[in-house]
Amino acid sequence: MAHRIITQIVVVGSRVLGRAFAEAYKQAQASSNYARAQAKLNPNGVSARASLSSGMTLDEACKILNVKPPQGGQANMEEVMSRFKKLFDANDPQKGGSFYLQSKILRARERIEAEVRPAMEKAAQEAEIKEGWKPKVYKDR
Incomplete structure (x- = not known):
């Protein structure tokens, strides 16, 4: 049985x-x-990948940080970082803030950076090509 x-x-x-x-x-x-x-x-694939990985759209990220959306891959990163720091510090759980809101603010900054990063890297490469490669030389004493 x-x-x-x-x-x-x-x-x-x-x-x-x-x-x-x-x-x-x-x-x-x-x-x-x-x-x-x-x-x-989306043929360039940046927005789709970033949106799927972070679970946040670019529009939502801009609304959270209260900044303008990047135009043509260009954004005022100083403004984004200042808004991020202000909101991140204001929502510190040790100061009575919300960990959930703090994590949303962090994800919003990461999402905007993911959108802007390819354009910034391309601009840096073009500037390096324009100036030429200048290695940093350290002289022995």
């Missing part, structure tokens, strides 16, 4: 696990298809 109960438990348990794995696979496949569709809609 005990072997019959144990066998039923094993069979039912394996069915439950099998269904759970099948459902998880379906969800992962749907998520992958959605990401692929978003990448096709």
Whole structure:
């Protein structure tokens, strides 16, 4: 009698696990298809990748920090950083603030930086090409 109960438990348990794995696979496949569709809609891919990785849109990030959206990959990073520091410090949990709001502020800054970073890197490369490569030479004393 005990072997019959144990066998039923094993069979039912394996069915439950099998269904759970099948459902998880379906969800992962749907998520992958959605990401692929978003990448096709946005050919440069920066916004789609950054939005999917941080879970925040650029518009939402700009509203959180109360800054203007980057125009053509250019943003006033000094303004973004000053707003970030002010809001981050104001929401410090040790001063009675909210950890949730603090993390949203951090993610907003990271999202804006992810949008602006490729343009900044390209501008730095162009400036280096224009000036020429100047290695830093250290003289021995």
